[in-house]
Amino acid sequence: MPHKVSLSSLKLTDFRNYAAASLVLDGRHVVLTGDNGAGKTNLMEAVSFLSPGRGLRRATYADVTRVGARAGFSIFAELDGMEGEVEIGTGIDTSDENTGRKLRINGTPVKTADELTDHLRVLWLTPAMDGLFAGGSSDRRRFLDRLVLSLDPAHGRRATDFERAMRSRNKLLDDGRFDPSWLSGIEEQMASLGIAMALAREEMLGLLARLIDETRETSPFPSATLELSGFMDGQFARPSVDLEDEYAAILAENRYRDAGAGRTLDGPHRADLLVRHREKQMEAERCSTGEQKALLVGLILAHAKLVANLTGHAPVLLLDEIAAHLDEARRGALFDLIDALGGQAFMTGTDRSMFSLLGDRAQFFTVAEGRVFE
Structure with a gap:
């Protein structure tokens, strides 16, 4: 069984629609539900910034900084990573002449975001990828x-x-x-x-x-x-x-x-x-739209298993609106496959009942207008 990489806390400042947000996590999967536009995907995007690159939306740093923020954005996470417990902080400071992304691991500045892959691998699937094929x-x-x-x-x-x-x-x-x-x-x-x-x-x-x-x-x-x-x-x-x-x-x-x-x-x-x-x-x-979605889901899950097999560490999965177009039987099978991978998954949806088959395998949060409630 691969080692489970999991976040234990996530804190945001001036990121997208969040002036401030803090999630305390217990290692289970994370389900974020709420109305469209509430900020569910923004939370997953913040997690995607714990990997090299510009996150799951490929956004500019100016775009992810909250409108009206005075000094850029910050993301801070604590996790049980591939090399043990670690604290990761990243963001930009617009008051600094160098407005590039800054990164600290256990409080120490690092030169390249590639060092993030020593601690976790993050994979994602979003509705924007539905037209990939x-x-x-x-x-x-x-x-x-x-x-x-x-x-x-x-x-x-x-x-x-x-x-x-x-x-x-x-x-x-x-x-x-x-x-x-x-x-x-x-x-x-x-x-x-x-x-x-x-x-x-x-x-x-x-x-x-x-x-x-x-x-x-x-x-x-x-x-x-x-x-x-x-x-x-x-x-x-x-x-x-x-x-x-x-x-x-x-x-x-x-x-x-x-x-x-x-x-x-x-x-x-x-x-x-x-x-x-x-x-x-x-x-x-x-193929039909539904078949393309099913192909993409299967491909992402297979790749997640490959990462777990080759690295010995299950990746963190970010699955945006993953259950929306699946019937109950396939949703149940999907949740079982995600759980069998041995890692932590973040999932979003508008209807909490669509994730009921996860039972106590997941921690549920409600997102509304830039605030998060357990």
Whole structure:
């Protein structure tokens, strides 16, 4: 059984619609119910800031700071983490010249948010993701990279460095500076980072596909078939050094083409995640809305299990409006699967009765107008 990572307290100041809020948690799952717009998702978004990045809404720090706040926002959490009990504080201070996000772990400033992954992994599913399969490839790449990041914390840094190198190359090409020594150096860096990104994606999808195969007979949700497309398709069984050389050669060969296009046309930033409903042998984007939701739920739960298996620590799950479109039988099966993962889940909904099958496995809170009541 994986170690259970769980929050024991959560405190917010000037975050979204909360001037101040404090939750004392007992390690069980957390159910937040209340009217739409009351602030349920805002509480889960605060928990998502305990992971690298900009949270489940990908919001700017100005957007999450409460309107009228004088000095930014703060989030403070106590938890039983992957390395034991820990206190995490994060936020911004608009009175400081450096308005970037600040982070403290056990009261000590840390340089990078990547250190958060030493203490917990956070996964989420929100209604905004319901259109993932029918939407643009950029949304699926972002989703895919969040899945990889939860297993490989270095993936985010590689992606950032690749984007930076690609922007440098694009700028040189746009300025008409075709100096081969400059471009070759940048392209070699892009090749090293880009192939590492692609291999990390392939490895994660392979592990996830095997786990889905192992559990498909007992899962109440449809199984997904996963495939990457759009960048060096079918070549990743070759040695990485050969792949890097080939990608660098592609970049060098297509400098003038990319200059004319105003962007780099080959790379991991062009890849797409292809998803099929295995039982129906149908592309996910052609499935009904309900089938797409069920596929997504099954995929998130399978990935959460993979994270627990590989790290030995169950992730914290954030499941926004998770029960709204499920019948009672499937809701019960969902709650049992969440509980079996061995971690702590935060769930939201407008109707408390939809979570009754959780029984005493959950701690219930009512949210109303920026206030929280147990």
